[in-house]
Amino acid sequence: MEPVAALKLIALSLERAAAPTQKVRAFRRAAAVLAELPAGELATRLARGTLEELPGIGASTARAITQAAAGAEPDYLTDLLAAQPPELEDESPLRKALRGDCHTHSTWSDGGSPIREMAEAAIDLGHSWMAVTDHSPRLRIANGLSAERLERQLAEVAELNDELAPFRVLTGIEVDILLDGALDQSAELLARLDVVVASVHSKLAMPAAEMTERLLTAVANPHVDVLGHCTGRLVGAKERPESRFDSHAVFSACAEHGVAVEINSRPERLDPPRRLLAQARDLGCEFAIDSDAHAPGQLHWLPHGCARARECGIGPDRVVNTLDADAFLARSRQRGA
Known part of the structure; x- marks a missing residue:
């Protein structure tokens, strides 16, 4: 799963669940930050473990990015989809x-x-x-x-x-x-x-x-x-x-x-x-x-x-x-x- 798409889907799922605005914004902001990275920088930061040095990237968003970049559905998204009414x-x-x-x-x-x-x-x-x-x-x-x-x-x-x-x-x-x-x-x-x-x-x-x-x-x-x-x-x-x-x-x-x-x-x-x-x-x-x-x-x-x-x-x-x-x-x- 492409990391930016994964972050946006998490934000969308949070909105569907009427989650607090600040939580939604955290994932949308992280998606925007990732989208602006120069080619190759995401891979470099993943290898060095420096994702959280980027503004707007915290522990939860970094974990979701890492899992998506590895080709997996982020745990955060899996849990949201399972709880979908x-x-x-x-x-x-x-x-x-x-x-x-x-x-x-x-x-x-x-x-x-x-x-x-x-x-x-x-x-x-x-x-x-x-x-x-x-x-x-x-x-x-x-x-x-x-x-x-x-x-x-x-x-x-x-x-x-x-x-x-x-x-x-x-x-x-x-x-x-x-x-x-x-x-x-x-x-x-x-x-x-x-x-x-x-x-x-x-x-x-x-x-x-x-x-x-x-x-x-x-x-x-x-x-x-x-x-x-x-x-x-x-x-x-x-x-x-x-x-x-x-x-x-x-x-x-x-x-x-x-x-x-x-x-x-x-x-x-x-x-x-x-x-x-x-x-x-x-x-x-x-x-x-x-x-x-x-x-x-x-x-x-x-x-x-x-x-x-x-x-x-x-x-x-x-x-x-x-x-x-x-x-x-x-x-x-x-x-x-």
Whole structure:
């Protein structure tokens, strides 16, 4: 096994397992250091036992490099793969039908990897497109993009699409829904984007009537394509209760305006809960099964969302990211007209 590839696969597997960011970065940093070595230096350092003298190479990464260079699968990787949750190996028709992902993040905001690395991981999954939806300006804790920075990101995406074709990186944003339901970016910029995921990140415990009006205003905005993690809940160790709102009214508005309800696949979100997912299904909503990935390995979390969709009787015909890029964009243009 080639050492750089082994380190990257370890990092990817750690991301799939939701490992701490610093641990993932250690292996990605080591891979980057190795990739920059002059020809022959790795072999020399292996022979002399001086790998750990390189910046960014510690005991764990050095052991993995040494084992990979000897043609073996590193023990670290073997253990990670053995502990991989079986549900992530999803061969269901719904998972196979997914062509893209409407909700991903990069180092432009609070993601851990550049857009290119995210796109390359999506290609490895067999996808034909991916929307990069970094945060909007007011979410400062997540390094949200100002209008100027978003403009620069659009230029980067255009260059990547020339290089990665036929794969497509769709331009996008996860735009904050402000307290009055307005969106945290200019209408002119939102109109230029391929995918707008609108989400609430603040005042999640506001009164139900106010939250309902907030969501209804956002859903009625012609630039919105997807309503992101609608209840804002967290499950597991960092539990957070659901926001309260009139779900019948909000999902009816989503169906009326053609806004897809996101089925968020992050293990700590799994949002919306099943009862609301079933209600949205019955009200005629379409859905986007999204990873909300902040790292390449997290793109592999889509099976969590697929499982919830299957449990609620939602088939591929109701999921917008089963469309290819051209059909998806045509749908967005039609509903925004």
